[in-house]
Amino acid sequence: MNNRYTIWVFVIFGAMLISCSSKTSKEATGEMETLESTEESSEESRPSPLEVKTGQISGKDFRVQYGSPAVKGRELWGDLVPYNVVWRTGANEATYVDLSSDMTIEGKTLAAGKYSLFTIPKENGKWTVIFNSEWDLEHGHFQYDEKNDVLRVEVSPEWVAEAQERLSIDIESPGLVIRWEKLKLPITIN
Numbered sequence: 681m682n683n684r685y686t687i688w689v690f691v692i693f694g695a696m697l698i699s700c701s702s703k704t705s706k707e708a709t710g711e712m713e714t715l716e717s718t719e720e721s722s723e724e725s726r727p728s729p730l731e732v733k734t735g736q737i738s739g740k741d742f743r744v745q746y747g748s749p750a751v752k753g754r755e756l757w758g759d760l761v762p763y764n765v766v767w768r769t770g771a772n773e774a775t776y777v778d779l780s781s782d783m784t785i786e787g788k789t790l791a792a793g794k795y796s797l798f799t800i801p802k803e804n805g806k807w808t809v810i811f812n813s814e815w816d817l818e819h820g821h822f823q824y825d826e827k828n829d830v831l832r833v834e835v836s837p838e839w840v841a842e843a844q845e846r847l848s849i850d851i852e853s854p855g856l857v858i859r860w861e862k863l864k865l866p867i868t869i870n
């Protein structure tokens with residue numbers, strides 16, 4: 681009787697394991713599907729949508745990826761985006777560019793590759809545009825390290841009459857143009 685009892689316990693325990701194992705696999709699969717759906721829906725509901733622009737500059741492939749924040753009635757320059765402080769030039773993760781070939785930025789050579797794009801806004805005068813070798817920064821300027829700067833150039837901002845609600849970074853003449861609120865920052869690239 682003792683041996684039969686032991687065998688019976690193993691049979692029941694084995695059946696429970698198989699049952700739980702199957703259920704766990706199904707639950708895990710269901711959980712995975714839920715996580716993927718949540719990630720997709722959170723991507724769709726980002727307050728600052730992710731934008732990717734591709735094109736050519738002087739016949740060379742160029743790509744820029746950035747989070748596009750909205751003004752939302754806020755005071756931007758000198759407040760939300762402070763003067764004389766590194767700005768990630770977008771929202772969320774760092775904005776980055778991908779150059780298929782060596783290019784000239786404001787007269788200075790930048791080798792082919794991926795670079796995060798930062799700016800230092802100024803209340804008066806030219807703004808500093810920075811290309812940094814650490815391009816995959818998930819927290820933007822919070823992870824910025826000046827020692828990884830590959831290129832810094834000075835660019836004159838233009839102030840236009842018509843305000844633009846969402847930040848845009850477009851591949852157009854003279855190379856790359858950043859617009860937000862009443863700012864137009866043209867960066868010469870060829």
